[in-house]
Amino acid sequence: MALKIRLARGGSKKRPYYHIVVADERAPRDGRFLEKLGHWNPMLPKDSAERVVFDAERAKYWLSTGAQPTDRVLRFLAEAGLTERAERSNPNKAKPGKKAIEREAEKKQKAEEAAAAAAEAAAEASE
Structure with missing residues (x-):
């Protein structure tokens, strides 16, 4: 079973709110998941502490079991110092x-x- 650490969308129309979840890659985006790790509110200012909140210990555990983060979640994990994100260059x-x-x-x-x-x-x- 391939696991992904990804975002599940919540919130209403034009007011996005995302949950950071661990799910089977075959599960629907907003459907079944194994564990909720945190949330991301893109409507808050970028310097807000409440913009991205997640449980770092559980994220480390799931990464150690082989769960693959999506690009956006990888960015959050890299900011927290849990993983390294390769620099991308498109000249x-x-x-x-x-x-x-x-x-x-x-x-x-x-x-x-x-x-x-x-x-x-x-x-x-x-x-």
């Missing part, structure tokens, strides 16, 4: 896409044409 993420580059080139070309037309009109007016 292409900040680069604009193909269409954005085309739009920028088209915009620049129109600006150059307008500047040339304005300069031509100014030259004719000064004669």
Whole structure:
């Protein structure tokens, strides 16, 4: 039985609240779980102590039995110093896409044409 330490969503519409649970990976997201380890309230400010609360001892136990945390839970565990999270680097993420580059080139070309037309009109007016 493969175990995951993951989030189960609670709360109402547009007011998310998550429980940190240990569950079989085949169980539904908000369905059956083995143990509730804590909770995460993303609506609270990031510096709030109540934003992420979980039982570190139980999390250590489940990690030692082979439970795999999801990406978000791994981030919480790394902040608490229980595990290490590998740094991710995506240098292409900040680069604009193909269409954005085309739009920028088209915009620049129109600006150059307008500047040339304005300069031509100014030259004719000064004669």
